[in-house]
Amino acid sequence: MTEFHYSVQGESLGKAPRQPVERYGHTYPLQNIIYFCPICGASWASIITETESLQFRAWHKTCNSCGGTGSLFRLYPEELQELPRLALEREIFIALQDATAYLSLPN
Numbered sequence: 166m167t168e169f170h171y172s173v174q175g176e177s178l179g180k181a182p183r184q185p186v187e188r189y190g191h192t193y194p195l196q197n198i199i200y201f202c203p204i205c206g207a208s209w210a211s212i213i214t215e216t217e218s219l220q221f222r223a224w225h226k227t228c229n230s231c232g233g234t235g236s237l238f239r240l241y242p243e244e245l246q247e248l249p250r251l252a253l254e255r256e257i258f259i260a261l262q263d264a265t266a267y268l269s270l271p272n
């Protein structure tokens with residue numbers, strides 16, 4: 166299994182193995198992922214393996230500074246299961262913030 170290092174804005178969120186994703190009848194191969202903000206041009210997060218030579222893929226996702234949520238995923242259960250603990254806690258916190266704002270609940 167290939168281990169990937171998760172990083173957001175230069176801060177390490179840990180390492181965890183990933184497997185190819187199967188969705189809609191298609192298997193997506195493992196790739197290094199760089200999160201690229203289409204507004205300011207920052208590369209603000211990455212999921213990169215240090216043990217294999219894989220292709221890099223840029224995911225266009227708005228960074229926090231430009232109004233994005235900062236989430237790395239769309240909360241697919243199979244992706245959440247693969248996250249290192251710090252990355253999972255971060256995704257849950259972002260989802261709760263979104264829900265709080267959507268429901269107009271007090272912080």
Ligand SMILES: [Zn+2]
Binds near residue numbers: 202203205206227231
């Ligand atoms: Zn930005």
